Amino acid sequence: MTEDVHLGNWAAVGLVAEREVRTRLRSKAFIITTVATLVLLVGFALVMKLVGGGADATVGFTGGATQLEAPLKATAESIGQNIDTRSVPDEAAARKQVEDQSLDALIVGDGSKIVVVVKKDIDDSLRNVVNVLAGQLALNQQIVDLGGDPARVAETVAAAKAEVRPMEPPFDYNGQQLVIGMIAGVLIYMSLLINGQSVAQGVVEEKSSRVVELLLATIRPWQLMAGKVLGIGVVGLIQMIAIGGVGVAAALALGVLTISVGAAVGTVVWLVVWFLLGFIAYSLVFAALAALVSRQEDVAGVITPPLMFVILGYVMGISVLPYDPGNKLIEILSITPLFAPTLMPMRLAMGGVPAWEAALSVALVVALIPALVWLSGRVYRNAVMRSGGKVKLREALRS
Known part of the structure; x- marks a missing residue:
């Protein structure tokens, strides 16, 4: 066995x-x-x-242009840009910061139009932001000349949205x-x-x-x-x-x-x-x-x-x-x-x-x-x- x-x-x-x-x-x-x-x-x-934590650009404002600080940030966010802003009381000191590249750009003037000071050239994404803001300022001026209220027009435009009717439920990736x-x-x-x-x-x-x-x-x-x-x-x-x-x-x-x-x-x-x-x-x-x-x-x-x-x-x-x-x-x-x-x-x-x-x-x-x-x-x-x-x-x- x-x-x-x-x-x-x-x-x-x-x-x-x-x-x-x-x-x-x-x-x-x-x-x-x-x-x-x-x-x-x-x-x-x-x-x-480290790579993703910083801003795309740092922009300084001086003099009357400081009133454009908030509109610039809002414009940048609306087109997917992350911009840091900084008010500098002395324009000479601000230009020195542009020269040593502490600032990527400096906006000067009385705030009625966009005047940008850079060391050599402006980054394409930042150029896009300031151009969009310049267009908004020009539109606002035209509305004022026609006797309208720019703030009310901007609010109406922002609220206007296209109605989208998907045939299948979308998923946002x-x-x-x-x-x-x-x-x-x-x-x-x-x-x-x-x-x-x-x-x-x-x-x-x-x-x-x-x-x-x-x-x-x-x-x-x-x-x-x-x-x-x-x-x-x-x-x-x-x-x-x-x-x-x-x-x-x-x-x-x-x-x-x-x-x-x-x-x-x-x-x-x-x-x-x-x-x-x-x-x-x-x-x-x-x-x-x-x-x-x-x-x-x-x-x-x-x-x-x-x-x-x-x-x-x-x-x-x-x-x-x-x-x-x-x-x-x-x-x-x-x-x-x-x-x-x-x-x-x-x-x-x-x-x-x-x-x-x-x-x-x-x-x-x-x-x-x-x-x-x-x-x-x-x-x-x-x-x-x-x-x-x-x-x-x-x-x-x-x-």
Whole structure:
């Protein structure tokens, strides 16, 4: 009577996963990659804070022109410019500030027209602002000459708006949402790329060193495969939470992001969800295909076909979404399981995704995973013990 040395199903999976987590968390590559990414994210947030925090120009006013200070700021804001203004009592001192470039421009005169003093030339955006204000002053003078009230006319003009009747409810994508969506896509893409390949390389490493023969003496093939995917997935999840959490927290703390904390947390949560779904689905495929070969040099060849779907989804997302967030093709692809792990988190970070689309994309991937477990487990079981040349996929499926 032979003794059954196989461990319980989940006990064996847990042991393999624990080994993977312990080994990879201690690896220098994981520590260096994680720390370097965190430093880059915080550094990026600091750079954006420094670059985006200042005004587009600083304009001084002197003499009677000081009455134009408030109208100039209002005009600049109306056309999307950020102008700092400064009243300088002494015109000579103000001109000296223009000369040493403390001021980008100085407006002088009695305020009836725009007279701008600059050192050499005026910036095009600032020229646009002062020209718009000059036009308003000229219009006001014409209204006065005709016996009208410029303030009342300006109020009437400002209140006049075109009536827009959209056939579908629009969604306003702001710049921050677009940037967050792109960053989400990069994180998901890099995580799937790095951690998914780690699964494949680990399978081949154990197979080529014959360690797999020792492991399979006590555990079943599917337990080894599931434990490896689970362990590397946990390590990737820790890395994803750390990078996403620290990145969003730094951006909010520095004021680079002005979206609500709830929206920022929601982005990180969706990142985690889609990393898990995408990693599990693709890593099962990578593990099975890697079992077909016995050399590390052959890994890239067998995992390239499924990896192309990850790359294609990422490339389409970053090339189309910034210019056309509501693209119908991207909407359809983001629901299909092959492209959802890279495209859907980008769309969710940008906002405006209907709840049914998000739910359907998750449901389809979740429904696909059991089929991948069965299919990948069959290929892995039939190929992992066969060393030497490459095992054909058709043979692994039939054995």
